[in-house]
Amino acid sequence: MxxxxxxxxxxxxxxxxxxxxxxxxxxxxxxxxxxxxxxGGTAEVGGGGAVEAAGGLDEAAIKALPKVVYGAAADDAPPAQSSTGCAVCLGEYTGGDVLRVLPGCAHSFHRQCVDQWLRLHPTCPVCRTSPLPSPAPASSSLAGRPAQP
Missing domain, CATH: 1.20.5 (Single alpha-helices involved in coiled-coils or other helix-helix interfaces)
Structure with a gap:
């Protein structure tokens, strides 16, 4: 060799x-x-919704998210964002599509697309912010005390 x-x-x-x-x-x-x-357990996250052990949101948390009908407004624009398409399926919105608007970031998606996404992932598909309300900040023991000179 x-x-x-x-x-x-x-x-x-x-x-x-x-x-x-x-x-x-x-x-x-x-x-x-x-x-x-x-x-098969769930863990509490944020201020009200449960995150499944596999990583996504539970059905109750998903159903609680707001939804709108595209085209119901006079200007036919998607709610809160200038996008005219779903970032999950990459399809364009058409009149009558039911969209879900995530409260944390106001991104909108087809309801079926984002519901499926949120069952697997607890965050927005675009910006990764949580759609769940964040918990109130814990009060500090120093919160009500006057500043020391």
Missing amino acids: GALEIAFIGVTVVAVVAMAVLLHMCARSGAPAAAAVRL
Whole structure:
């Protein structure tokens, strides 16, 4: 065997070991989420909606989000945003489409598209803000006290 063949074998072995270590680390990082999904639990997030263990919102939180009918307004513009299409399916809005407007950011989407998205992800598909109301800030023990000179 020549020196070149030995070097090639050495590099190949190092690459295989490195890939095995990376795959092991990636598999271990997903273990807590997978265990939570198997348990089927939910966790309370924000100020009122529940986030499923798999990561998305529960049905009650999704149904509570506002919806509007596109084309019901006189100017035929989508609510609160200048976009005329759904960022989830990339389809254009047409008259009579039911849209959901996320309260945190005012982005609008086809109701069916964003509902499906929110079952898997607890954030807006465009800006990643939470559509759930944020909790009231906790009052500090120093909040009502006058400033010390």
